[in-house]
Amino acid sequence: QQPVQSPQAVILREGEDAVINCSSSKALYSVHWYRQKHGEAPVFLMILLKGGEQKGHEKISASFNEKKQQSSLYLTASQLSYSGTYFCGTEISGTSYGKLTFGQGTILTVHP
Amino acid sequence: NAGVTQTPKFRVLKTGQSMTLLCAQDMNHEYMYWYRQDPGMGLRLIHYSVGEGTTAKGEVPDGYNVSRLKKQNFLLGLESAAPSQTSVYFCASSYSPLGAAQYFGPGTRLTVL
Numbered sequence: 439q440q441p442v443q444s445p446q447a448v449i450l451r452e453g454e455d456a457v458i459n460c461s462s463s464k465a466l467y468s469v470h471w472y473r474q475k476h477g478e479a480p481v482f483l484m485i486l487l488k489g490g491e492q493k494g495h496e497k498i499s500a501s502f503n504e505k506k507q508q509s510s511l512y513l514t515a516s517q518l519s520y521s522g523t524y525f526c527g528t529e530i531s532g533t534s535y536g537k538l539t540f541g542q543g544t545i546l547t548v549h550p
Numbered sequence: 551n552a553g554v555t556q557t558p559k560f561r562v563l564k565t566g567q568s569m570t571l572l573c574a575q576d577m578n579h580e581y582m583y584w585y586r587q588d589p590g591m592g593l594r595l596i597h598y599s600v601g602e603g604t605t606a607k608g609e610v611p612d613g614y615n616v617s618r619l620k621k622q623n624f625l626l627g628l629e630s631a632a633p634s635q636t637s638v639y640f641c642a643s644s645y646s647p648l649g650a651a652q653y654f655g656p657g658t659r660l661t662v663l
Binding site for chain 1: 583648649651654655
């Protein structure tokens with residue numbers, strides 16, 4: 439049931455772009471994206487609800503392909519502050535109470 | 551406005567000891583969650599609560615108990631700690647059961663010897 443994230447790790451130079459994917463075998467109601475820096479709590483980035491919408495937040499955006507049960511997180515013109523571990527969390531359709539199942543995480547490292 | 555707070559931040563237990571982790575939120579959120587995070591495994595849901603006085607099991611509930619006597623507090627208990635419970639524990643809360651952001655506390659790092 440755990441969604442699968444790819445790649446497991448990404449190394450970038452400042453200004454480069456990256457894409458992180460999240461794939462589920464279950465029909466999804468929503469996909470959440472969080473970023474966690476070492477030794478800190480996960481921080482909410484955005485939610486995508488079923489319907490195939492795309493959301494953006496400055497240089498970070500995401501899409502949700504409901505047919506494929508896949509979501510992608512796009513980081514453009516990366517900054518040093520983007521470094522951290524990115525997790526997707528999925529809410530399965532038909533379940534309730536915001537039970538999230540998280541992927542194993544993607545470690546993003548941005549170098550100067 | 552502190553958001554979600556957790557106490558303690560660190561704890562070392564011996565096998566068989568008991569302890570309680572406290573989570574408090576000041577956002578008037580109805581829904582609260584306890585997760586554990588282990589290396590390479592992401593976050594796994596232990597128990598959750600949909601309101602004061604109600605709790606339910608998550609993905610990995612064995613060895614843990616919870617209580618939600620007040621809306622703002624969610625307690626996680628370990629009755630007889632085991633080395634397998636060495637982990638980082640995060641509490642989270644949200645205002646809606648579906649499609650809502652979860653806000654996480656800073657975490658408790660627990661080591662069971």
